[in-house]
Every structure is written in structure tokens, then in C-alpha cells.
Amino acid sequence: MKTMQASARPAAQAWLAVVVMAASPLLASAGDLSATYRGKPVPFGQGQAHTEVRTDAAGKAVAVSIVFSEQALAGLPGATMAPAYLLRMPAKGPRTVVDHVVINWEAVGHPPPKVYDVPHFDFHFYLVKRAETMKVHFNSDAESADPSQQPPTELLPAGYILPPGTAVPKMGVHAINPQAAEFQQPPFTATLIYGYHNKKQTFIEPMVSLAFLQSKPVFSAPVARPARYSKSGSYPAGYRVSYRPDSQSYEVALTELQ
Known part of the structure; x- marks a missing residue:
């Protein structure tokens, strides 16, 4: 033995x-805490969509995304309907300033004409509760120019304005950048809008045309940031619109949270 x-x-x-x-x-x-947390998928077109929160090695949230399958671009309703797809944030992982997400499909676009009047998606990353957005009411879309809706200058990124005609019930008022590419040389592909209600920030909105998504882009751009925010937390310094060939899906993301 x-x-x-x-x-x-x-x-x-x-x-x-x-x-x-x-x-x-x-x-x-x-010690690497990098991870991707996924929200519950919901039907979208003939496919699905879900939210994602991505963290770095320290476990800090660095990106908030909407991810949807390639099939989601098929079977979308026509101009007689304007559906809104509600996506909840992941149940696990770090909390972010984003409370929930709503995808609005605009089959024939919306004003202003010859700019956003093409089929596109409005990807609303809401900073407030769903119940609060559902209470938003306007008597006219022109109310966005009313002094009661104009936020303090420090809540608007440099170059952004809040013109008449952008007040939408159950959303808010929309601030645009008149120097954005689509106002200089159409066609519109992708842009970023800030949303407000009662003088405070309520959403961040990448808008992306259907044609641009169908081109399977890999696109990113910096985000103009205001001097301060209505809600404390980390906000994007960039956004991304990209096609993922490995999973045959698209991602619309707020990135570089800081």
C-alpha cells in the first residue's frame, strides 16, 4: 500500500x-462584473423586441438598449393605425434613469413635411413612470411653444429648440436640433430628440427611418447634453443604431452613460 x-x-x-x-x-x-441584463420580450411586427442594460467590469450600467429581431420590420400595420409597443426594463441588474421604453411606429411619418414624413420609428426612452405619461394632455400640438411648456435653458442641449407643433398627448413636447443633418440635406436617417412635460425632461428619443434600418447600418453619434437634468443619474453621451448579423437583430442604444 x-x-x-x-x-x-x-x-x-x-x-x-x-x-x-x-x-x-x-x-x-x-472580479469582472460586466453583464447584459434583458427585459421580457414583447411581440413587435412579426418578431420580438426587448430592452437590455449592459454593465462594465465594475458593474456600472454603461448602455441601455432596445433590441429587436429582423422579422420585426415585417408585418407592421399601415397608416390607419399608429401602434405603441411598451417594453419594460430588465427585472435584474442595475437601475438606470430609464423607467420604461415605448416604440412608436409611424407608417407615413409625421411633421414637419419633407423631413420626418417618411416611414420611421420613434424610440422613446422614458425617464418617468408610465402612469405619468398616460396623463399628459394637450388641447393643441401648438402648446409646445407655450411658456408653460418651455423648460429652463439649462435643461435644453445647446442648439435645441422647442417649437410649436410638437406637443403630443401621452408623450410630451419634443425639442429638436434645427442644425441636425436631416434639416440640411435630407433624407432623414437617424436623429435624437429630447422630450419634456411641464418644464422637466421626460424622455430621450432616437428616431430612425425604416429605410435606414433596412440598410443594416452600423451607426453611432455623440449626444448633445444639457447643462443639467431634471432627474439625477447617468445619461448618454452617445447613441447607436446597428444591425447584429450574428443574431439577425437590430439594436438602438443610448451609450456611454455618465
Whole structure:
């Protein structure tokens, strides 16, 4: 028995060395808290859509996304309907300033003419509760120019204005950048809008044309940031619209949260 134990010891030691070497990369990355948290998928077109929150190695949220399958662009309703798809945030993972997301499909676009009057999606990342947005009411779309809706200057990014004609019930008023590319040289592809109600920020809205999505883009751009925000937290310094060939899906993301 002693002889057998002695001969077995080197083999056991070698086996242990292999296990330790194999485990060391896992141990080295044990402190890496980077992850992707996914919200519950909902039907969208002939496909599905869900939210995602991505974290860095320290576990901090760095991006909030809407991800939808390629099939979502098929079977969308026509101009007689303007559906809104409600997406909840992931149940797990870090909280962000985004409370929920609503995708609005605009089959024939909306004003102003010759700018946003093409089929496109409005991706609303709401900073307030759903119940609050459902109470938003206007008597006219021109109310966006009313002094009661004009936010303090420090809540508007440089160059953005809040013109008449952008007040929408159950949403808010929409601030645009008249120097954005679509106002200089159409066609409109992708842009970013800020939303307000009663003088406070209530949503951040990338708008993306159907034609641009169908081109399967890999697009990113900086986000103009205001001097301050109505709600404390981390806000995007960039946004991204991209096609994921590996999963045949699209992503519209608010990135570089800081």
C-alpha cells in the first residue's frame, strides 16, 4: 500500500497543477462584473423586441438598449393605425434613469413635411413612470411653444429648440436640433430628440427611418447634453443604431452613460 501511495502522489500532483492552471483565468476574471441584463420580450411586427442594460467590469450600467429581431420590420400595420409597443426594463441588474421604453411606429411619418414624413420609428426612452405619461394632455400640438411648456435653458442641449407643433398627448413636447443633418440635406436617417412635460425632461428619443434600418447600418453619434437634468443619474453621451448579423437583430442604444 505504501508503494502504491508513493507512485500515485506525483500523478495527483500533476493533475492538481493542471486544475490550478485551468482555473487561473477564471480566478483572474472573478472580479469582472460586466453583464447584459434583458427585459421580457414583447411581440413587435412579426418578431420580438426587448430592452437590455449592459454593465462594465465594475458593474456600472454603461448602455441601455432596445433590441429587436429582423422579422420585426415585417408585418407592421399601415397608416390607419399608429401602434405603441411598451417594453419594460430588465427585472435584474442595475437601475438606470430609464423607467420604461415605448416604440412608436409611424407608417407615413409625421411633421414637419419633407423631413420626418417618411416611414420611421420613434424610440422613446422614458425617464418617468408610465402612469405619468398616460396623463399628459394637450388641447393643441401648438402648446409646445407655450411658456408653460418651455423648460429652463439649462435643461435644453445647446442648439435645441422647442417649437410649436410638437406637443403630443401621452408623450410630451419634443425639442429638436434645427442644425441636425436631416434639416440640411435630407433624407432623414437617424436623429435624437429630447422630450419634456411641464418644464422637466421626460424622455430621450432616437428616431430612425425604416429605410435606414433596412440598410443594416452600423451607426453611432455623440449626444448633445444639457447643462443639467431634471432627474439625477447617468445619461448618454452617445447613441447607436446597428444591425447584429450574428443574431439577425437590430439594436438602438443610448451609450456611454455618465
